[in-house]
Amino acid sequence: MNREPVLTKKDCVKGACRWSLMAVTTFNYDTQLAPAVVFGIGPLLRKIYPDDDEYVEALNNHFRYFNTHPWVANLVLGATLALEDKEGISAADAVQNIKVSLMGPLAGIGDTLIWTLLPTILGSIAGYMALEGNPVGTILWLLTNVFFIAVRTQLMWVGYREGTKLITKFGGKIAQITDAASVLGLTVVGALAATVVTAKTPLTFQMGEVNMALADLLDKILPSMISVLTVWALYKLIGRKGMKVTTIILLVILFSMVCSAFGILA
Amino acid sequence: MNREPVLTKKDCVKGACRWSLMAVTTFNYDTQLAPAVVFGIGPLLRKIYPDDDEYVEALNNHFRYFNTHPWVANLVLGATLALEDKEGISAADAVQNIKVSLMGPLAGIGDTLIWTLLPTILGSIAGYMALEGNPVGTILWLLTNVFFIAVRTQLMWVGYREGTKLITKFGGKIAQITDAASVLGLTVVGALAATVVTAKTPLTFQMGEVNMALADLLDKILPSMISVLTVWALYKLIGRKGMKVTTIILLVILFSMVCSAFGILA
């Protein structure tokens, strides 16, 4: 299933721009950044798959859950494009696994460096200067952002290039690699199941001077209990015949309102 | 070795009652809750094994070390009864492994929820009311206990029923499952070896202002050192020819008195 690659650097820059403009805008709770992925790299996929059916299959594959730091995402998307460009639709599972394995760790790094460290440094400079009526720090911040926008247009291409190198190295073992990537992916997913839901229960039992927080208690029984139970319940719900994702979302909202009203969750 | 099951719900309720009445009463340091297990489900085993030799074998199997939260134990015993009822004495090793694997985790959950959480809630209500001369909290506590007694009579049957379902599903792979259960069991036992002995050494070296607790030091060399060394020493002792458990117990008592007298352990 080895094909002649068709994507060029120009394609990748275009993909990066489309992706970067959309990114978190289409964020939804079931597939998270997936629609933006489709929006971003859809035209590139079209070029890879002139055949309509394959194109649809590829689109459906990318309509699946994906979430990571949006800037770093370019690298992942570039790498998987390289794979699809080389191996065609038969690489769909590998694409999926690679996206899943990388998204967690890269989100961790990106969120720390780009969403936390950078704004803290630039923000404190800009903020203090602004308080004194000096706009220099603020303008510096704007310029830094311009610089990063420029960098980001190139990142998908970087991912594509490096991805191609890797594929050439491991060529022909797509099945084994898919399986191994599942192992990595599922390990990460196990960790995500413990952390993705951040709702806590504020309930406490107050009896005279005895004061017991339910949250502490749950933690003692099973740490991350609320998160893992939520994921598990949703997993079961999704499995139910005739249960649409839309219905589940509405159920969760209803449930949240009830829990919020009675002070069960916060 | 597939047989026609003979136990009924009535048997299981009877077993649960016998077990619940005895439970920790026969607790001893070498086999812990084992005698009560025999007392509790002995009549049910007799029904499964009309053959005397098999019955003896089954009893000996259940005379082995077992310890978990006594209420939750019903579930485990029910499940293993289901296994014996289906597979007969050939399941002895599997029964053993299942009991060992489940006892630790269930003790953890039961001890937290039933021995700690429940009495803290009910106890603080009852206690504060009692101080004001109001017996309502106390009576509530009694009633709760009555309720749980009723529930417990059913638990062995629940375990039996669910166990039967599982066995049907995994039927015929008893050997492989026994082995895998050993893996789980031994992992848990490794953890228990680190926590089961709770004696600590109060020795400190005090030199002028330098004050060094031996306990901290041992912890730095190997955490849980006293626990694991105790288990290891006892393991070696048991292995010795001609060494009876009774003798070991007396040795430990002697040792404890010496250590206590010299302030080595507490």
Add this chain to the structure above:
Amino acid sequence: MNREPVLTKKDCVKGACRWSLMAVTTFNYDTQLAPAVVFGIGPLLRKIYPDDDEYVEALNNHFRYFNTHPWVANLVLGATLALEDKEGISAADAVQNIKVSLMGPLAGIGDTLIWTLLPTILGSIAGYMALEGNPVGTILWLLTNVFFIAVRTQLMWVGYREGTKLITKFGGKIAQITDAASVLGLTVVGALAATVVTAKTPLTFQMGEVNMALADLLDKILPSMISVLTVWALYKLIGRKGMKVTTIILLVILFSMVCSAFGILA
């Protein structure tokens, strides 16, 4: 490749003395205690390998990185001598792996007990007495050291004897054992890579009241980052063609001076 052992207890005592006199004296940053190992057990190896080429091979093997607590090292060296004495030069890889696997844990134990606990006890006694002009504590300390010197002369022989026992037990499986020992060794090395470099960065970003330590930040991205990056960079440097260890050392010193001058590392 099974040979008649040639080493005697006298040889081992001699080896222990030579080793103990040298020990950390020849410590260097690339192979650490290795030269002292060669100095210590060289003559014993000569006896094992009358053939010059094998001798050279054995020496080169022992010229490789080795570091552990110098007193306890005797045991390890004795055990590997037993192996070489039995299996000859074919055991070189196993010798290497055994040294690597044991050195970390034994250093941990020895450093805690012998370098920290013992001097704290004896030192506080001696110190407080000395302040009062009483030399008894000090002399006690000297005598203890004499005692340990005596013990240390025997330790290599102990290692040799116990090593011989083990080899007899596992005889003939040298290849498999070498592989398994690599697994253990590499696990330990992974841990060492995280802890061996102790340099920290004192850099902080101070903006008005916001104060962010770079060290904390690095830790959040990847704990032990400086240590593992240093090891990784050195690993890559060593791999470079035409790069001598000597050059690397000089580069590190230069780098350290620059970093120290700019307050980047401390």
Add this chain to the structure above:
Amino acid sequence: MTLAVWQIIALILVAAGINLDRRGLSLTHARPAIVGLICGLILGDVNSGLYIGGTFTLMSLGVAAIGGSSVPDYGVATIIACAFAQTTGQGPEVGLTIGLPVGMLGVQMDVLFKICNSFIAQKAQRYANEKEFKKMYTIMLLSPVMVAVFMSFPTAVALTAGAPLVQAILDVLPAWVTGGLSVAGKLLPGLGIAMLLHYMPAKKYFNYILIGFVVSAYIKVPVLGVALLGTALAYKFYTDNEARATVGFAGGLEDE
């Protein structure tokens, strides 16, 4: 002092723009300092704009939307604050106290439109399957439109009807609505993981999920550490498979 119509329109556009920008391009990323500078230029009082922007910037240091969580909209807070500092004539301090609650509303608005996005995403995928690729792309453009409308709505109301109305609306909204929405915003990210599990070999390899869970929940290892561990496990899995294949082939040959 009242605002000119063009100023009101400009401020509403800024509210829409920075919210689109924050979710994508990240030129301003809705940073209060930058927003304050812009508002200052529009309102002709750069100093107040900088002062308000600087204050909100320092207040929001460390606040980041990660893992799909929703955070207060300090950008909109800045706009409102700048506007009311001007109109009330009582300076930045008053502006800040009026701006903050409106900004807080950003959490609920964000949850709301993310919920709506689900419907758009589903519709888009349906178009894909029907091979209506044009429509697929077009419908997705509804998302940015929604962001613009939803996130500039509080600003529009406040600037046209006055802050008191916004406050009144906030007071009338029952706690279970606002609270419920933010709880939903914390529960719903679990849906994505649950869906993931459905199209990964979750049952066959559930042991790896378990390991990831234990290491994360009990031992609190961050996700990068888990991924490093997962890499080790995946590599072992891979080489074991290879070895199995080889042994199966070589069979008795290798044996002692």
Add this chain to the structure above:
Amino acid sequence: MTLAVWQIIALILVAAGINLDRRGLSLTHARPAIVGLICGLILGDVNSGLYIGGTFTLMSLGVAAIGGSSVPDYGVATIIACAFAQTTGQGPEVGLTIGLPVGMLGVQMDVLFKICNSFIAQKAQRYANEKEFKKMYTIMLLSPVMVAVFMSFPTAVALTAGAPLVQAILDVLPAWVTGGLSVAGKLLPGLGIAMLLHYMPAKKYFNYILIGFVVSAYIKVPVLGVALLGTALAYKFYTDNEARATVGFAGGLEDE
């Protein structure tokens, strides 16, 4: 005021009963509040009973006998306290101070009879092997008898000979006896684990013991976490075995 004989007998029976109950049925579970209520009824002073029971209940919150450990006998402490509050006529406070040390003795009594239980258990197993099944069951009934006698003994002494005698006994008992027993009570649970290891494949699979140990001792993961990890390992072990069998069978066919 002295107690009637029937009251003394009743109180001793309560001491025996609650200790049996605590180890099995758990109707009263020897909870001080409940015991206090009962004593109050027997002694005709429910208020004092509740007060003493309530006090001891709050004092013992969180105290639980887990993993076979021995805890002070707050139930017996309550009985003694109620009785002496009455007889000394100096009210609950005095009762509490007399009751507590007697309750503390419960730790030693508990260790003692658990040691004796070993002999009963061994005897029972011997009967089983001799196919004397009746006797096997009968001998086990000695355990509840022993519980009743051992655990009501301090109460009996205190109520008949007076608290001072109990105190005198406590004073005379050398520290190494009481201390030694409680140390033994902390060491002996290790015996069970040591026996377990003897009839499990501990040597063949010692690596799993090691993993469990490291995760528990070094990383302090509670036993449920260890069991989850163990489940992951066991599953891997199981599927690897299956795969090995399959490959052994399919052999060269699968290979590239």
Add this chain to the structure above:
Amino acid sequence: MTLAVWQIIALILVAAGINLDRRGLSLTHARPAIVGLICGLILGDVNSGLYIGGTFTLMSLGVAAIGGSSVPDYGVATIIACAFAQTTGQGPEVGLTIGLPVGMLGVQMDVLFKICNSFIAQKAQRYANEKEFKKMYTIMLLSPVMVAVFMSFPTAVALTAGAPLVQAILDVLPAWVTGGLSVAGKLLPGLGIAMLLHYMPAKKYFNYILIGFVVSAYIKVPVLGVALLGTALAYKFYTDNEARATVGFAGGLEDE
């Protein structure tokens, strides 16, 4: 009071001797208390010697050179302190303040000669490969000579030219030299590990390195714990290999 020539020589020899001893035999291990006693004997003032030695002993409790790190030379500090207590005639306190900075210099000296040791080690190995075994041993003896010279150097300078000169040298030495050397002393131990990786099967089994790293860096398990875990993994590896061989051999026979 000035020192006799033999005293100066004796003290310099002590400085050399204790530093050799500390790295090998460990008779005195350069412990201040012991060094103080010796200096006291040489200087004829055992009391001051003990006082200074005792003070530095207590000051240095817990300071240990582990993993090849360099620590202040409290032994040399003691020598200097004893000597200057005598010569200045102002007693132990003054001696302590002069001795300490000289002792601190020990860190840099230690790093320096460890660096030089690299060259000796390489030379020795070269001789080994040229089969010049005698020379190999002889060249290694340079190390102890170097230790003696390097580590007694500050003492020699201080005792002959006076402490002020040492202080002057310390003042003149730029911070980037002393600081740089101590940073190098912290970075260079990584070199050994890097070399280890080069001649171990690091790439083939990188998964185990990863596991060791995660467990140590993220979970802070000390090296003994990691080794226990490694033992479990190694055993599994070993038995899996055996099983693979057996299955490969037995093949289809075992299958269901």
